[in-house]
Amino acid sequence: MTPMLAVPFGPSRSGESARVTVGDPSAHPWRTMWLWTLLLLFPLACLALSLGIGRLAVPPDHVAGILLARWLPIEPRWTEIEARVVEFVRLPRSVLALLVGASLGMAGAALQGVLRNPLVGPQIVGVSSGAAFGGALAILLGAADAGVMAAAFLTGLGSVVVVHGLARVDGAARPLTLVLAGVVVSAFAGALTSLVSWLADPQSTLAAIVYWLMGSVAAASFDEVGLCATSAILGGGLLLLLAFRIDLLSLGDADAAALGVPIEPVRWAVLAAVALLVAGTVAVAGVVGWVGLAVPHLARFLVGPTHGRLLPASALLGGGFLLLVDCAARTLTAAELPLGMLTALVGAPVFALLLRRGVRAGSLA
């Protein structure tokens, strides 16, 4: 065997270094540390920005003082109005945007892994629209936030199960078939949501449903933060625990089976975790599309494909991204812009790009 080892294989070392992922720990320990520091700072910086800007600009030192005054004896140099705006309006809203973005980013990364499909996100596979139907129904029936979340979880999970079942042949679903199955189920769920809106009382519940469906964190409360944090910790925690198994599933069912690992139980656990994450976001902020599709691609570019790194990176990037979008939504114009509209403006072109790239590479059909 020895003489054959001397034969050079493949391209030269310099040629392939461009493809080594930045987050690969064995290759660049220092770069990896810097990268993760920046990834951690990104949502924090967005949070600091978000607490300061708005119709009432609060200087950064006032923001810091207001936040720290709870625990430290600081002489208030800020006005009472500033304290109220930061603490009771902007803080819950910003934290909620962070949680929603982080949940959607993780959900998208996990979905792209277990379904082996670069084109999927919570919205594409019907979880979002399914959850929206459940949530709208719960609002119609007068449920509280937790009830909305429970209903959204059940219908969201049901939708992704149906989509996966429709698209699957011999345990695998082709990327475009899965997208089409998502279209079918989303359309059906959308029709049911319309039916719920039609049934709703124009004087009271209709406005609540329509406003909620548009996607917004404007009316955030600390109760909603708690609800979304619960689903984010439970769903996200489960995904992080399963990260290595998601790596395996992302290779394909055949590879996982060859190594003696059960496939279906892991896949269902992941889909349930995703449905929980999405339901948490839908319950508090309505349907915020596209974040879960676009963010994991950026994260994968930065930290590589293994889910132990990809999931946290998607959470950090998704949280920061949605917070930035929310800042834009409330500061760009005098009237507030819908969050879902802005994320679609960013996400849809990303989807188009991925689609085009996949079609050209012939990897989708």
Next chain:
Amino acid sequence: MITVEDLAWRAPGAARPLFEDMRWTLPAGALLLLLGPNGSGKSTLLELVAGIRRPIAGRARRAADSVLVPQRSRPAVFTVLDMVVMGRARRLGWFGRPGRVDRAAARAHLERLGIARLADRPFDRLSGGEAQLVLIARALLAEAPILLLDEPTSALDLANQARVLAVLGELRRSGLTLLVATHEPGALLALASHALLLSGRGGWSFGPAATIVDEARLEGLFGTPVQRLGDGPPGPVCFVPRLVT
């Protein structure tokens, strides 16, 4: 040890079984060659032995854990090291993650197969032979005593075939039980202790590799004249289609 009892398999929708009433016993440490035309059920038989598929009748029993080396893996964006470490998945359980020890073991296996320098390369940039060796390394990391290999040398050039064959020989000597499905019985014959011929029409025959793999049986199996080149084993042997001109 692997015991197959009254095993039968029929492809979904097919009228006839690919094989039925199959009965054989393979001792531990043996190397079984699996021969047969395309679509005769070689891969399926490996999956039945691995327990990935359920037979329509009978059963396949293993005295130990097995791990399958698939014919090819989907293109994966993982690095070779990440790919090999996945061999640990079953041992790590649902929530486990590979640690320093697992990574060290993966590097040791890459070293053993002579491909340590590939560790940080993306898997989908490897040549066919390198990829095959990586898949074998991944299977070895599972530390199962039985290794099932699906056409490990097909689509490889001569140098890569030689590397894979050398590795298989070393694994055989180290005491693993190997099942190897192949289209090229010649090069593997020197390593094999047993052979199983699958006709794909229900028939099968099992026996010592040296006696069961010959021109007449291969001609019957593939339905074409076959010529044997070389006088081994232990010397090199090759079976080629005899062209009628």
